[in-house]
Amino acid sequence: MAKRVTIKDIASRTGTSVATVHRVLYGVDGVSEVLREKVLAEARRSNYRIDPTASLLRRKELHVTILLPDAAGPEKYYYQGLWKGIRQGVRNLGNSRIQFRYVKTDRGVSEISSALERLYDEADENLDGLITICDDQDSRLWIQRFIRRGVRVALVDRSADIEGLTCSVETSSEDMAAIAVDLLGRYSLAKPGPLVLVNGPQKRSSYRRYAETVRKDTAALSPDKEILEIDGYQEEEGWKTLDSLLKNGACCGIIASCARGTMWTCRLLETLPKEKRPTLIGTDVYPELVPYFDSGILKASIYQSHLEHGEKAIRLLYDSFSDYKSDSEVKILGRLSIVTAKNCKYFLD
C-alpha cells in the first residue's frame, strides 16, 4: 500500500512550493521554464495523479449549461431519453461543485444556433462547460467561439468535426440501418411489394447515410427490391402516402429510422386490419411505444442509448474538469441495442 504522492511531495522534492507545483500542473503562466520542467519531470517520475476529492473541495463552483431541444411536440420522442440521461448523469455526480443550467429550445435543432448566440452574449466569463447538439454550420461557428473562449464543449447525439471539442457522443447511422435490414430479414424481404423507409429529412447527412445503407444491404438480400422513401418529419403527407399504399397494394416491410416516424407509423398500422399490417422495425424506445410492442405492430426497435449519451456527456465533461491533463477529445460511439416486446421494459428508464 504505497503512500500516495501529494503535491507537497513534489514541491519539497523539487525545492519549490505547492503553489508553483499547482501552477505548473494547470499550465498557469508565471512560472519560469526551468522550474516548470523540473516539476513536470518529477510529477511524471513519481507518477503523480491529482486527488480529485481534495481538488474539488476547495475549488470554486463551475458553471455548465446544457442546451438541447425541449422534449415536446414532435421532438418529444427523440429528446426525452437524452434529457433523462442528462438528469441522471447529474444525479450520479452527487456533489460535484458544478452548477448546471438547463436551456431548452422550443423548435428543435433548428433553433440551437440562435440559442447559442444568445448564450454567448449573456454568459460572460461565467461559463465553464457546455453540452449541446450541433447539426448545422451556424452552430458549428458558435461552438468554435465558445471553445476559443475556454469553454469546454461536449456534443451529444451527432458528430461534428470541430477542433478542441472536449468530447462527443454519437451514433452510427450505418450500423443502425444495417441492424434494421437484418431484422426485417430475408424472410420479409422475399415478400412482394416495395420496402418502405420512413426516414428523416434528406438534408441531414445522418439520414442520407441511413438510406444508403438500407439500399445497399437490401440489395444484398433481395436484388431489385424497390425501396420507397417517405419523409417521416412530414407526418400528414407521409401518412397519406403510406396509407394509400397499404390499402391498395402492400409492402413487404417498413423501416422507420426516426423516433417520430416510428410513432406515427405505429398509429397508422393500428388503423389497419391485422392481416394488412406489414412488419415494422422502428427507431428509439420510449414509453409511448410500449402498447405497439405488446400488440405486435412494432416488431423491433433500435435503441440508440440516448439515456447513456446524456449520462456519458455529463460524466466526460466532469472528468475533463477534474483532470489537469489537457487530454484530447474523447469520442464515444453509442451502443445500439435491439429491443422487442420481450425486453422493452429494460429500456424505458
Add this chain to the structure above:
Amino acid sequence: MAKRVTIKDIASRTGTSVATVHRVLYGVDGVSEVLREKVLAEARRSNYRIDPTASLLRRKELHVTILLPDAAGPEKYYYQGLWKGIRQGVRNLGNSRIQFRYVKTDRGVSEISSALERLYDEADENLDGLITICDDQDSRLWIQRFIRRGVRVALVDRSADIEGLTCSVETSSEDMAAIAVDLLGRYSLAKPGPLVLVNGPQKRSSYRRYAETVRKDTAALSPDKEILEIDGYQEEEGWKTLDSLLKNGACCGIIASCARGTMWTCRLLETLPKEKRPTLIGTDVYPELVPYFDSGILKASIYQSHLEHGEKAIRLLYDSFSDYKSDSEVKILGRLSIVTAKNCKYFLD
C-alpha cells in the same frame, strides 16, 4: 444559489459541536437522546446532505474484497464480463479511498463458500465491504456472518434472500427464456423436430426456471412441440447427444441458456454442413463468439449485462459508504439485450 448547509451550521443552530453532529449522523452512541433528536430534527429541517467530497478526504481507508470465480477454464465465458465490469467500476471511482482486493476461486461457484470461510478467519476487523456471488446454502450462512460483523455485502449475478444485504444485482431467468423463445419464433418452431435446450444443471433454480419458461412459451407458439434438454455443463456427453441427434434426424432450433453451452454448441454446429445447422439462440456475449456471429451459426445471443453488473455493484457499495443514511437493500435487475452479428461489436468491451 443557496449556500450549502454544513455540519458546522447544524452544530451552531443546535448549540452543540460538530463532533456531536457527526456522531448523530452516523449513529454512533454516546449522545444523549435529547441532543440526538434535536440534531436530527435540524438536519431534516435544513435538508442537510453530507458532502461526499469532504467526507472522503479525511476518512481512513476502507477495505473491500471482491470474491468471484476466476474467469478461466469452463468458467471463462461467464465470468470475464463480470470481472471486466468490476475493474471498470473501480476505475470509474477514481480515487475513492477504498482499497480493493481481488480474490479468485479456481473451481467456480462451488468453491465460494470455502473461500468465504477462509476470508472470514483471516480478515479480522479490517474488512468493510464484500462483493461476491451466492449460490448455495453454505455461502448464505457465511455471508450472514459477514453482515453481522458489520461488513457491507453486495451480491452480483444471482439473487439470494439474505437480511441486511447492501445491494444485489441479478438477472431474470424467466425474461431470458422468453426472449430466447421469441427470437426463435413461430417460424422456426413450426419446423419439424424437437426444440433442443442446452441448459445448465437442474440443481440450480435459475436454470430450472429458465426451462420452465421455455416450455410454457414454446407451448403457446407450437403446442405439443417436444423439448429435449441437455446439460450444457457436461460438454462431452452433451456434444455426443446433440451430434447424433443432428446427424440422424434434425431439430427445429437450439436454445443455449448458459455461456459455456453456447460456446460448445457453436463449435459443434461448425462441424456440420451448412444445411444441417439449425437456428441457435445463445446466452452472453464475449469475444470468442464473434466468429460464430459472423458465420451465421449463432443467430442471436442474450446479453445479461455482466459488465454493468460489476460496475453497478462497485458503485452501489461505494455509495453506501458515502451515505450515512443506512438505507435498505438496493436491488437491481440487469438489462437484457438482444445481440446479433450486426451489433455484437457494441457488447464486447
Add this chain to the structure above:
DNA sequence: ATGAAAGCGCTAACAA
C-alpha cells in the same frame, strides 16, 4: 516569478 497561508467540510483523535 514565487511562496506563505488560509481554508474547503468533514473525520478522527484526544481532552475534558
Add this chain to the structure above:
DNA sequence: TTGTTAGCGCTTTCAT
C-alpha cells in the same frame, strides 16, 4: 456524554 482541534490534499488569495 460532549467539545476541541488537527489535519486530509488541494485551490485560491495575498504578499513578496
